[in-house]
Amino acid sequence: MIDSEWVYCPFCNSKTRLQVQEDTVLLNYPLLCPKCKKKCLINVKQMNITVIREPVIVTQSRDTSGKTTVIGSFFIG
Numbered sequence: 001m002i003d004s005e006w007v008y009c010p011f012c013n014s015k016t017r018l019q020v021q022e023d024t025v026l027l028n029y030p031l032l033c034p035k036c037k038k039k040c041l042i043n044v045k046q047m048n049i050t051v052i053r054e055p056v057i058v059t060q061s062r063d064t065s066g067k068t069t070v071i072g073s074f075f076i077g
Contacts, residue, residue, distance in 0.1 A: 003047070009033035010040060010051045020044050028052065 007018040014035040020026070026044040033039075041052040 005047065007031065007042070007044075007049060009036060009038070011038045012036040020047060020049070022047055 002021045002023070004019050004021045006015045007020060008014065009016055009031075012033060012035055014033060016031060016033055018031065024044055024047075026042065029042050029044065031040055031042045043050045043052060
């Protein structure tokens, strides 16, 4: 019989709707917590679950001259 376990939210530690088995492999899987509604990316290999820290997102705007201007940046995660 194949062992399986639930994936827990890395923010609030509640059980998500995802269950993984010994042979499950996930890369850059978008995990959504049904309780706290936060999202994160995870990798799963051989029942080892790692949370991927998302990079800084930079918002940009184009003015009429075609130049790109950075408005602000923020961290998601």
